[in-house]
Amino acid sequence: MNLIERAKELVSLTGDRATANRVRTLSVLLSAKRALTHREIADQLLDAKKQLDRVTLYRILEWMSKKSLIHKIAGDDRVWRFRINTEIRAHQHAHFKCNRCAKVICLKDSKYNPTPLLPVGYLLQEIELTIKGVCSECI
Amino acid sequence: MNLIERAKELVSLTGDRATANRVRTLSVLLSAKRALTHREIADQLLDAKKQLDRVTLYRILEWMSKKSLIHKIAGDDRVWRFRINTEIRAHQHAHFKCNRCAKVICLKDSKYNPTPLLPVGYLLQEIELTIKGVCSECI
DNA sequence: GCAATTAATGCAACACAGTTGCACTATTAT
DNA sequence: ATAATAGTGCAACTGTGTTGCATTAATTGC
Ligand SMILES: [Mn+2]
Ligand SMILES: [Mn+2]
Ligand SMILES: [Zn+2]
Ligand SMILES: [Zn+2]
Numbered sequence: 001m002n003l004i005e006r007a008k009e010l011v012s013l014t015g016d017r018a019t020a021n022r023v024r025t026l027s028v029l030l031s032a033k034r035a036l037t038h039r040e041i042a043d044q045l046l047d048a049k050k051q052l053d054r055v056t057l058y059r060i061l062e063w064m065s066k067k068s069l070i071h072k073i074a075g076d077d078r079v080w081r082f083r084i085n086t087e088i089r090a091h092q093h094a095h096f097k098c099n100r101c102a103k104v105i106c107l108k109d110s111k112y113n114p115t116p117l118l119p120v121g122y123l124l125q126e127i128e129l130t131i132k133g134v135c136s137e138c139i
Numbered sequence: 140m141n142l143i144e145r146a147k148e149l150v151s152l153t154g155d156r157a158t159a160n161r162v163r164t165l166s167v168l169l170s171a172k173r174a175l176t177h178r179e180i181a182d183q184l185l186d187a188k189k190q191l192d193r194v195t196l197y198r199i200l201e202w203m204s205k206k207s208l209i210h211k212i213a214g215d216d217r218v219w220r221f222r223i224n225t226e227i228r229a230h231q232h233a234h235f236k237c238n239r240c241a242k243v244i245c246l247k248d249s250k251y252n253p254t255p256l257l258p259v260g261y262l263l264q265e266i267e268l269t270i271k272g273v274c275s276e277c278i
Numbered sequence: 279g280c281a282a283t284t285a286a287t288g289c290a291a292c293a294c295a296g297t298t299g300c301a302c303t304a305t306t307a308t
Numbered sequence: 309a310t311a312a313t314a315g316t317g318c319a320a321c322t323g324t325g326t327t328g329c330a331t332t333a334a335t336t337g338c
Contacts, residue, residue, distance in 0.1 A: 136260030
């Protein structure tokens with residue numbers, strides 16, 4: 001089964017319409033080895049006959065997040081990055097961001113659970129852990 | 140020694156000019172119990188006779204970060220928040236962000252040090268830990 | 279198949295945090 | 309006092325992301 005077929009199947013499984021734009025977008029994310037920005041995804045979709053509107057892409061990415069096909073990662077550069085969800089990566093995990101090239105990858109589950117002490121009366125909901133440094137390509 | 144005097148002293152210690160704008164801004168941050176956005180700081184400076192320009196405030200905040208008087212905290216809402224540096228808070232520490240009111244506080248040093256596993260060839264430089272949840276006022 | 283319904287798309291306009299360039303002003307050094 | 313330097317204000321700009329609305333495409337019910 002090729003990439004497009006796999007993307008189509010995943011989109012269909014949500015129960016919503018498997019439009020060409022959704023399938024194309026998901027196939028880009030399926031083949032990516034790291035988290036991609038809206039820009040990077042749009043660039044990879046450029047060569048297609050019919051360029052899709054940037055607002056549509058924003059809406060597709062939001063829809064995919066809601067459907068848990070992907071997850072979005074906040075960064076210190078005010079840009080969201082998007083990464084496909086795998087079984088492994090579905091739950092909570094840390095991220096790495098390169099200080100030089102700004103690339104973001106998801107990290108394998110580190111057995112990290114030292115709940116930091118919150119003030120009394122505070123409720124913990126999520127833990128976001130980002131490691132910053134230099135990736136192997138930038139060293 | 141009152142707040143303004145203390146702010147003035149801290150600004151002077153940097154070696155750079157202790158302008159009224161810098162002193163006023165720092166005194167706002169000195170009296171804050173949590174991290175403040177550019178907006179919130181500007182609002183607190185409103186009542187002054189002479190309103191300072193928003194660009195100037197951006198530059199003052201950047202200057203204060205460079206001088207290590209304050210530190211800036213990235214959030215998922217694309218807004219920087221600024222917090223005074225104390226001896227305790229100078230080094231690495233975690234942050235808490237309320238999912239309801241968006242307020243951010245610095246957390247006391249939790250003894251966490253389980254370096255999450257990076258791929259080979261990756262260099263670790265900083266660890267950013269943000270706990271998200273609900274603060275005591277929003278529960 | 280065909281009309282009615284519903285969902286997706288494209289386009290323009292907008293929101294908003296933060297930045298840049300440049301002239302003007304205040305401070306410091308000589 | 310004059311010159312050099314640092315800080316400020318204003319206008320214009322950047323970039324990511326959002327909203328409203330008309331148009332188009334896909335489904336649903338006959
Ligand atoms: Mn991830
Ligand atoms: Mn802090
Ligand atoms: Zn890199
Ligand atoms: Zn709160």
